Structure formats: structure tokens, C-alpha cells
Amino acid sequence: MDNPFLYPSSLPYQLPPFEQINEDVFLPAFDSGIREHAAQIERIAANPQAPDFGNTIAALESSGQELGRTAVVFFTFCAAHATEGVQQIQQEISPRLAAHEDAVYLNRQLFDRVEAVAAETGGLDDEQARLVSEYRRRFIRAGARLDDAGQARMRELNARLSELGTEFSQRLLKDTNDSALVLDDAAELDGLSDDDVAAAATAAKQAGHDGKYLLSLVLPTPQPALASLTRRETRRRLHEASLNRGFRDNDRNTLAIAAELAALRAERAALLGFATHAEYATDDQTAPTLDAIHEMLDKLAPAAVRNAKAEAEELREAARRNGHELAAWDWAYYSEQVRREKFDVDSAALRPYFELERVLNDGVFYAANRLYGLTFTERTDLTGYHPDVRVWEVKDDDGTGLGLFLGDYYTRNTKNGGAWMNSLVHQSRLLDAPPVVINNLNISRPAAGEPTLLSFGEVVTAFHEFGHALHGLFSDVTYPQFSGTAVPRDFVEYPSQVNEMWMLWPEVVSNFAKHHVTGEPLPQDVIDKVNAAAVWGEGFSTTEYLGAALLDLAWHELPPGETVQDPEAFEAAALAAAGVDLDLVPPRYRTGYFKHIFAGGYAASYYAYIWSEVLDADTVEWFRENGGLTRENGDRFRTELLSRGNSIDPLQAFRNFRGRDAQIQPLLDRRGLA
Template structure:
């Protein structure tokens, strides 16, 4: 899950609108593009869901502009209020000031990631500077902050629970954004914020274009030997969608290694695919992201220095569970020490295996690793991914797996709503009911890849749960699965199965939220906690009762045979060091850039060398185990909100493993355990200290790092 890291664009993850009618009083109507704009009128759909049947691409820009003006007026009313500042007339009023903008931007920014057409891209280019200007206006509004500070200084001691937490979050948000800086430093901070927003927008356009451009064209079907007929058909379909430069096209996905390398017998084609992936955005010309990277890195470092920190990592980590760079590195070094000897042993074993068929002179290359590792796994376990794919029909995984686990653990049920419009025909919508049959939420899924969608998988919301706003959550998941040709079932790999469970874990964090304020609800938690519910939800994919319920042959409906199931489950942790190593390498690249003072940030031409040296210094420079994301296409860091935060995937995996142990001991599908987890963790959002939230359920005072190595079979 990716987050946007500016305060105004918290609307991407804190969106909501129970009823927009009252809010529209602040919008001067009629104006061109505003009168009768469906984004600015109350939706009659369930929970006021966005009515995509009447929303047009041209509606977003005027609606966003109107919503920006609405928030400006709401902020002015707070500032001009002659009454003494109070929690109600200042803090709650501020929380509600962006409600219309929350609603409109949540819908719009969904499309910038999932269906970025030319019109949406043009709108984004125009609106980002305006949102940044609004953010700066609010952040550095001295009169507004003086009212907030007045309440913080005088009322905090008397407030309790979520009221105090809301006050704390708003006050600290302003302070971290520079509200206490001198006038000249505030002015510079405004410039930095604006430029970073512009650069991230450029990144968001360049990287998908670069990834699409990196696709590998194939002239002859013989070169695709090793692929299944379904995969070859997909390559033909992808070629047609991209203009037909050749009969077949291998699309590059977001990570460095490409799953298709597991099957390609043609070594030169494997090399071409790997190099296309690795160098998609570091070449010359239109698709070199390094100039963006180094400028963002400098600006972030300068921002941190303005705020009194040595580097961006220290600034960024201040409000996480980890707290400091030293704590993050201590955590990482524990894992690196355990990882390195196992990784070296894995590489030797794969090369030795390959030499049995290729000769003693064979030298394993990174583009060979997946291919020979898969053959080695097949020889050891008599198992291949294609053996199990027929048992992972996407519809069965969703309904009989993901939904079934949520029903057994939390009492939820799901009803498809084909009457609710979506922004793309491939999407599906489900109404979610609580254990007492009460309507609880809407959940959308957009699973299939297309050229207008960025890579990866994520969760966000059209509307967040809020008791204050009387609004129900409207949550969505986006993935990038290859859609089968018409008339054929879409079959998933095991990795794709776990991705579906993972992203639905994020969705549950939003669906089961039970908080008073929009700003605190659902996934509005620190980065090194937000991935825990999703990583934990992967646990259910292998719970025997759940697995046997969804893993059924797409043609016969028969469950996966026990011997095949046993082989697959044993093979999950085959050579586990690689997956850990690619994650550690990406994490350490992220930290290395974030630890730099502004004066030490390398030039664009030095960026690749800086990466190599950073990995060498920490002991992770290994051509056989490249970073999961190289710096030039590390969207989490340069396009999203995970700068100095990618470690959180490993950190939260530890939390998730600790929680899975609790479930395993008390009953994986025991509804009492599920309800306990729901009550103490999933429903709480950011309403209390997150370490305490973790402790409340597990009983552990600190996370047990050894659980990760055990869970990964290491």
C-alpha cells in the first residue's frame, strides 16, 4: 500500500463524505463546470458512493477547484472567529474544513493511480500546484496556528481519548510542517513543499511511461518456449494493446525480478527482460528519473535541516514506532547477519544445480536465478507453479478464500452489488455486512492490469469511517493481475494469491474501523504499523480450512490433492534468503539516501555508483540478489510516502508474525480471537499509542524479531 506524504494529500487516505449538501454552501454556484457537477452534489447511492455513471473526466478539475475554495473559506471562518479558541470551534472545525476536498480528491486520486488517462494526467498536472499552494497557505497561516496552539496549551489536559489524540495530531502536524519556524525559514519551506510536489508529479508520469516503454518485443513464438499457452496468449494480447510492434510483448512489472523469467528457456530473452526491468528508468533521454531523485533527496534533506534534524531519516522517523535511524539500523543488521550466509549458500546451490545440465563452465547470472531455482525446486519437491495455478481461480480465491476467512474470523458477509457503477468495467463492488447483518461498508476491487494503471497493488478509500461524520467506509483494492483472454478463467500464482489476501488485510483495517474522527480512523497510522494488518492477513491463506475451501480445480471443482498441497506449502519457503535479501537491499538503499545531508547528495550521474557503494558498505552488494526496487524506479520512496520507511515492510512482518502466533495458539479461526483482534487492533485506527495497541493483543512489550526468521524458514 502506498501513501502520499503531504498533509493536504492526506485526503487520499482520509477521504469521506456522508452528505455533501451542507458543504456546498461554501461553493459559489453556479460556475462553469460546477453547477450540477456530480462530484459536488449528493450521491443517492448507498453510503453516498461516487456515482461513476454520471461522472466525466472533465468534472474533476472544476470540482477540485471548487473544493479548494470551500476549504479556504472554511479556514477563513475559523481564523475570523472572534470567540475564544476552543476544541470545538478550532480543532473540530479544522478537521471538518477539508471535508468536501477529501471527497473529491479521494475519487480523483484513485484514478491517477488506477486509470490515468490523458485527461486525468492533464488535470493532475494542473491541480497539484494548487493543492500545494493550499497546503502551504494552511501550514503557514499564523493566525490559524495561534488558535490551535491556544487550545493545545489550555485545553489538552482536560481532553480525553480521541479528542486529545485529535488535538495532538493536528498540533504536531503543524509543528512538523514548520509552523514554529522563523519567517524566512517558513518561506523556504513553502518553496520546498511546492517543488517536491511538482517533482513527485513528474515522477508519477515518467515512471509508468518508462515501465511501459521498457516492454520487450518478441518476433518469434519459438523464443517464448517454456511459457504456457495461456501466458503466450497473454503476450500476444499485450502486444496488440501496445500497438503491435511485434507479434508478442513481455510487459515489465514494477519489481526488479520478473516472474516470467521462471519459465523462459531462451537465455538471451531472459537477459533482455531482466535488463529492460533493471534499466527502465536510468538511461538517457525521456526515461531517466535520476535527476528527479537527486533533487527530491536534496530538498528533503534541506527540509529536515530546517526542522533541526541531521537528515531526512531522523525527521521522518520521529513519529514512527521505530523512532530513530539507529533503531532501524539495529533492526536491519540483525536480519542481515542471519541472512548473508544463507544467501551465499543458496546461490552456490543454484549454480551447482545448473551446471549439471549446462556444464562446469556455466556462470549463474541474475536473470538465470529464477529459472534454475524453479527447476531445482521442481526436482526437489516435484512441484512447479503451473501445477497449482489451475487451483487458484481468481473468483474462488476471492469468494471462497478471502471472504471466507473474513467471515470465519470476524463474522463478515459479502453481497455483490452490480447496481453500483464503477470507473472501469473490470471492477466489482461488494456490500459488507457485520455479524449482526448490519450494513458496514462498501468494498471495490480493481484487479486487472492495463496501460493506464501504475504497477503494484494498493488499498485506499473513497470514504473513511467516522462516527462524527456519520459516514461508513467505502474501501477499494487495486492489483495488476493479467486478465485471461475472453472465455478463459483467470488463474493466479501463489504470490498473487497472497497479494490478494495482503491487500484485503489493508481493506479490513478500513472496513472494521470504529473511530470518532476521520483523521484518526482506519489506516491513518504510522508506516511501520500500517502494513501489519495486511501482512497478518496473509496468514489466513495457508490456514488449512481456508486453503481447502478456495484451492479447487477451476474445471472439476475438486480440492487440491493433499500431496500437491504439501509440496506447494513446503516449497513456499524454498530458498527463502532471496526474498529477504532483495527486500533488505531496497530498504538499505532507501535509508542510505535518507541519511544524506543536503550537501552530500550525489549528482544524477553519480546516483548509480552511490547505490552500489551504499550496498557494499552494509554488506548487501550482490549481483545475484539485486534490490527489489532500484532507486530509479523505487516508487514507494520517490513517488509515495515511504521515504526512510521501506523498512516498515520487514518491521511490520515481525509484528504480523507475532500476531499470527497468537492466532495459531488460540485458534486460527476462533471467532473470539478474531473479535479480540478486531476490538483491540483493527478498529482502533490511530486513537492510541501503536506499541500499546500491539501489546494489548499479543501481551508482548516489544516485537520478537526471531519470529520473522522462523516464519521464513530460516
């Protein structure tokens, strides 16, 4: 009875009882949850009754609830509050969870029952039939058809892969914290706003460098401060600190882990009958084939590189006026100068108009209210897993409760870099579960008493991640397997990318972009200039993104039996072979800190962002053609697409919404690649 995960939470919307949860409860809860689920699986597999949907498939969907409640909370801690104690538990429990999953999906007796149900789906509704197909596919992809030797090796591979993914993530978190740039003199931060300098002083003090200044690293290669820092030496040091994470010869090096992960994934794919892990990973995505993915990326890369080189020429001229040759750490700084010269847009001057509370309440939430009728009430009586976490109750326009939204916005040394959404409670009618979702960002904490001012990019990220949150909140499915964002990896980014469009929509930006001191709205002529400047820099951003996507595929198209001995050389060769090896434009993620693919579920799937963007850009065109920010449009998008999760084929959901298949031209126009 001391286990807070034993039963569904009694808190509103089944919010986990975080006040009862600490590091000491996780291992006992996992022990109990694994035992319970194993017993349930044994009963389903050994059921003497003939297999049918209810006693096999629905029973599987209902099983393992205690374990599921424990796991979603624990891995939320691993991502957002990974104390040393949590990391130690993760090292112990990850291989155990991998072994338990193998015990389920390599259970031949259980698979035989799934096969029997799949052979006769008459009388099932569409969602039930899809669930049967999904379970059958999952068992086969896990190795249920392998012989005894094959299954034994699969278990070994999965255990080792789990250990390596955990090790990569924990080493990267430590190296990211250790690589933060510590500066002695505020003059070295020249170009940053007073608020940013104060935040750097606060960060340094919290990290034990009282009297100094600290620039934390965000996860991708580009660091936001590079656009403003006037000291070239500071820019160089910050850029190199970012670029070298995981590459140094110390106990935080991640390269050997990456190489072993890629080799073991290739071996696992071969066991399952695939030529490479990339072929295995993309077999169940919306992209029809791996060749189709390459065809798209190979089509985009030359145009992106051409645009990046054209941008570089303009930046070189600006750099030479300051007496030096352009280097990678200069790109963002001179790009910002050229942006000001060509479009009269100063990104740094926008920050006073992007205060966090206004961005959330008068921007992100306001757009959701206009489009979907949602209202948000902060619940200060409900607590999260860390004091930074805030909780809002979300209601539909008729006043009925929809779910809870949690926001965790500030960076800290126990938190992974980047931004993400995850669910604490997955909506399903089967389990009578409402949605509870979280958004995580990594915004620098301001000095005490000062407002939290966001960069333009951080505002985009807030809208993007809330698009994921809406996907989870609007889920209206029977089975948890299909809930919310549980769609193919190359579809999941689509709704979140669509939600970015509302940031600069006239009614929205005029409502939230107000000067935090004077209250004056961001002038319309500035908004017009920001829109006009949208294509500037797309050569860089598309090239650095494609560099990462193509590097991901290179790692996961390795043949079985081959282990890369020199990952840094492999990376360089892969970028060169793809035609995206520009010294001035390093990939968005290098191997050493490419957490998405080595510890984040995106292995051979980082292409998903631009694949999804085809759908996104075409959807933005639809909204523009049909009146934009209206309830009618929002309700259509919610009903036909956001609410469906994976309960129907996602591309069919898109067709139902759009009335046809997606077209690539809007994406090409958006990125200046037409």
C-alpha cells in the first residue's frame, strides 16, 4: 500500500501523486509492476478458451497498468530531473525492462493466440481490426518468429542496446553540463542584453562559479548567443564547446557507444530479415520505402547547399569589413547583421516583446482558444515532479474538463537539453483515462525579480511543443496503443509544425507580442519585416538539418558485421558522400551529441522532421485558403486528424482532412528551394 503506482491516482485527471513519489519508491514499484504484468501475460497466454479479441488483444491492452504508471513517471524524471540517484536507477532498470519486454513479445504461446485472432477479424470494428494488426506487427518485429537461438541472441542484443542508450544519454548530460562556457569578465559577453548577462551570472552562481558568468549549452550545434556576442573569441569558444561534446578523450566520450549501438542495431535488423537497421526502422513509417526517403533528401540537398553557399558569400563580405575571414562560429553573428541590413530586422530587439507569461497566456493558449475553444486555468493546488513545473487544467468550450497540461520551461543541470513533449497519462476509453501531457523547454532562468524574455526561436519552440501537447490532449481513441502522439515517427512532428504557424498570425502576435515594460505592441512594420525575412537563412538551416538527417542514415545503413573504428572519420566521410560537408555549416547534431538517434528513439528516423514538413506546409496553405484562425477550421483539424491518434492510417487521416494527398511545392517555396 506504500506504492503510489499501485492504483490509478485519485488526483484530478489521474495526475501522478508527485508528493508521494521520490527516488526510493521507483525500484519497488518496478519490481511489483513487472511481477504483476508477467503474471497477467502468463494468464493470457495460457487461457484455455479459444483466442478472441476480448481475451487476447483487449486483455493485452489492459495489462501492465501498474508498470506503465511507474515507467511514464520514472522516464519523465530521467529526461527532466535526472539526479544521480535517478541515473543509478536507470542503469539498473533499463536492461530489466528490455528483458521483460522480450518476455512478452518473444512468447510463442502468446503470439500464436495473436495470430489466431488476426486470422479471423470478422465482426470487429475498424479500430479493433487495426489494433489486432498492430499487435501482430509488433510481435513479428520483436522477433516472435525467430527460432530459439535467434530469440536468445535477440534478448542479448536488446539488453545491451538498452544499457548503451542509457550510458550515451547520461554521459551526454554530464558533458553538456561540464562543457558550459565559464567566463571571468562581463565584457566577454558584450552584445548580450543586460537580462542575458544577469542570467549568465545567476547560472554561474548556481553552478558554483560565484562572480563569473556561465553560458549553458543547448542540445543542437547552433547556440543562440552566437548571434549577439561581439567578442569573436567568445564566439569561438562557445561554438567549439558545443561542437566537441562527446568527442573529448575522457569518461564522457560517447563515440565508441555510438559505434557499438549502430553495429548491434544492424545485427538485430539482420536477425529479423532486413538488410540494415535503416530498412527495419523505416519499414513501418508513412514513407513508402527507404529509397523514397533518400530520393527526397537527395533532391533537397543540392539546392540547400547552393543557397547556403550564396548566403556565405554575403557573410564573408560582412566579416571582411571587420578584418577577418568568415568561420563557422561567425555565421550566426554576421547572418544577424545581414538580416538587419537587408530586412531591417534585429532579432535581439524582439526579445523585450516576448515575455514568457504573455507568450503562454496571450499567445499559445490564446491561439488554442480561438481555434479550438479551449480554456486554461492554472492549478496551483496540483504539483509536478519539480518546483519549476506548473499545471493547468484544460477545458473545452462547453466547460467540460479535457485534461491537464504541465509546463516545465527552465533549464537546469539535471535536465536534458532541447525541448520535448511527453504524456503522463495516455487518453483511452478502454481504461477510462484522460490525457495529461507535459511540455519541456530549456529557457535560461533570469536573475531574481526579472522577467523571462524569450528569443524568437524559443517562442517558435513554445508553439511547436504545444502542437504536440494538443495532439495528446485531443486524443479520442478507445485503445491506449493508439493514443495521441503514438503515430509513426515521420508523422508525429506534423501537428506540432502546423501549430508554429499561429505565432505570427496577425490576431495572435498582436495579442501577445507586447513590450514587457511599456506594454506597447510589436509594431506591425516589424512583423512585416520578420515575415519578409523568413527565407533568409534557410540555406543554412536546411543544410545543417539535412547534414544530421543524412548522417543518421549513414550510421544506420551499415551492413551487419561492420563496426566503425573511427567514428569522427566516418562522420566526415558520410557528410562528404552526401554532399553536405560544408566547414561553415556543421550538421545540426554531430555523432557525439546526437541524442535523438543514439538515445531518443529517432534512429534512422531523423528525416522525419522534413518528411512531416511536407504535410505541414500543405496544411498551412489549407488554413490560409480557408480563412485561417477560425473555430470551423480548428474543429475540422481536431476532428479529422488530431483526435484520431493512430486509430486509423495517419495518411488517410491527412487525406480526410485535406481532401487529397500532400503536395511538396509549399515546402519548397517555404524553404526557398523551388
